[in-house]
Amino acid sequence: MFSKPCSRNSISTRFAGESACSGLPIAKPTSRVPRSAPDNGGNMPEAWSRTKMYRTYLDEYSAKWAEYFSFKREDGILEMRMHTLNGPAKWSLELHRAFIPALADVHHDPENEILIFSGTGDKFLDTMDPEGWERYDFKQDMTFDRGYDFWYKDQVHEPFSFLNLEIPVIAAINGPCFIHQELALLNDIVIASESTTMADGHYTGMGIVPGDGVQTIFRELMGVNRAKYFLLTGQVLSAQELLDLGLVGEVVPDDQVIDRAWEIARTVFKPRARSTRVMTRALLVQPWREILVRELPAGMANESWAVHGYWGMAQDGFDIETLTSSEDEE
Structure with a gap:
């Protein structure tokens, strides 16, 4: 029942609970042993009881997720x-799964009032981690178990790990973003660096169905025909084009x-009053929640089923890191 710090070389299958934090003032113990580790005497900390309100602490989850965030x-x-x-960041199956419980930990910490989400260095998210895919046999033909356990099951929940947050979220896109653009675009305020570029690698890169939510998000943000062109041609949008299109x-x-x-967070x-912040947040993300509940499971079902006909990683010469094959380079 006690979690241990997660490694980028392992995938945890234990998901945090979905219930919301009450936001009530909770007294912080004067001497608190992290629940993920025994005390100096080797004794495990006491379990949560019915007389204590569940919450998380930054010092604990920052250590638990240190390999990812x-x-x-x-x-x-x-x-x-x-x-x-x-x-x-390089996109791996471990990072993909880590988002769900890590953001649940953020959600359950009442000391968090506003979230700024970004990448590290000069890239937001534009590169795959080949080792993180090979560890789970993704260089072989796709099977139902891999398609479901590693794709469908995670991705139908991942966008909601952001949408379930009850605090305002600012996305700071700090460079190229070619993978899981919803991590930025679903948030309350989205800003981008001048070097930011955005494209989608499903159809033109991996040769698979763009069904993990991008079909919905780009359609809603840029219009039906622009979104189809963007997804089908591999169009790369500059930061200025993203601004002009309203993304x-x-x-x-x-x-x-x-x-x-940080300036936006502070100003x-x-x-604003806490009640104003959280209820405005709830109001503004509700349309995303409703449309993704309707469309995301079917989109992921199409994506996960179609890879049984073609899965690039099983082909000789396919480079998952750059999403190119030897045929593309000829």
Whole structure:
């Protein structure tokens, strides 16, 4: 029942609970042993009881998820950055699954009032981690178990790990974003660095169905025909084009994107009453919740089924890191 720090080389199948944190003031113990580790005497900490309100603590979950995310909090504003070995994040199956319980931990910490979400270095998320796929036999033909256990089951929940947060979320896109753009675009305020570019690698890169939510998100944000062109041709959008299309709210110099996110947190959200912040958040994300409940499971079913006919990683010469095959290079 006690979780241990998660490694980027392992996938945890234990998902955090879905119930919301009450937000009631909770006294912090004067001497608290992290629940994920025994005390100095080797004794495991006491279990949660019916007389204690469940909550999480930053020092515990920042250590638990340290291989995937870095955290910093000031005045109730939490900064959360994806990373791989302290550099730009590479997308792996472990990172994919880590989002769901990690954001649940953020959600259940009543000391978090506003979230800033970003990447590390000069990239938001544009590269696959080949080792993270090969560890789970994805260089072989696709099977039902892999399609369901690693794709469908995770992705029908991952967008909601953001949408279930009851605090405002600012996305600071700090560079190229070619993978899981919903991690940025579903949030309340989205800003981008000047070096940001955005494309989708499902159809043109991996040769698979773009059904993990991108079909819905880009259609809603840029219109039906633009979205189809974007998804089917591999079109790369610049930061200015993202701004012109309404996908981001601001474009700022590369070295200012995180500072600007903090400024927005302090000037747009922090001055408002907590009740105003959380209920405005609930109102603004509700349309996304409703449409993804309707469309995401079917989209993922199409994506997960179609890979039984073609799965690039099982082909000789396919490079999962760059989403290219030897045939593409000829």
